[in-house]
Amino acid sequence: MENTFAIHLEGRDTPFPCRGGETVLEALDRAWGPGGRAMIGAKRIPTGCRRGGCGVCRVQVLAGRYRTGPTGRNHVSVEEEGEGYALACRLTPESDLTVRPALKVPVRAEIPPYTLSPPGRGPG
Numbered sequence: 001m002e003n004t005f006a007i008h009l010e011g012r013d014t015p016f017p018c019r020g021g022e023t024v025l026e027a028l029d030r031a032w033g034p035g036g037r038a039m040i041g042a043k044r045i046p047t048g049c050r051r052g053g054c055g056v057c058r059v060q061v062l063a064g065r066y067r068t069g070p071t072g073r074n075h076v077s078v079e080e081e082g083e084g085y086a087l088a089c090r091l092t093p094e095s096d097l098t099v100r101p102a103l104k105v106p107v108r109a110e111i112p113p114y115t116l117s118p119p120g121r122g123p124g
């Protein structure tokens, strides 16, 4: 018989169950439905590609044992991995877990100000 672990989301009273071998994102979908409905105040764990490619399901594991599948380094660096950051779609618990949503907001490139040419002066 497979184990079932309790996944506690920081800021939410009720944990949800995650079956042995299941990822946290799969368990989340089963518990609250697909499409990232795990609202925790203004925070949530969104659902995207489900394959470790988009990074939207990024979390930080605050407590518990787990293993992770292949993860793009642009979403979780080696240093962050050591601090418990992982992608929920690649995160398989090996004990009860406490996780916190940790969506990485991309740094926007600096956009130069839009300038207009003086009125009435076309080319030539």
Ligand code: FES
Pocket (backbone or CB within 6 Å): 046, 047, 048, 049, 050, 051, 052, 053, 054, 055, 056, 057, 058, 087, 088, 089, 090
């Ligand atoms: S849903 Fe895309 S990386 Fe997890």
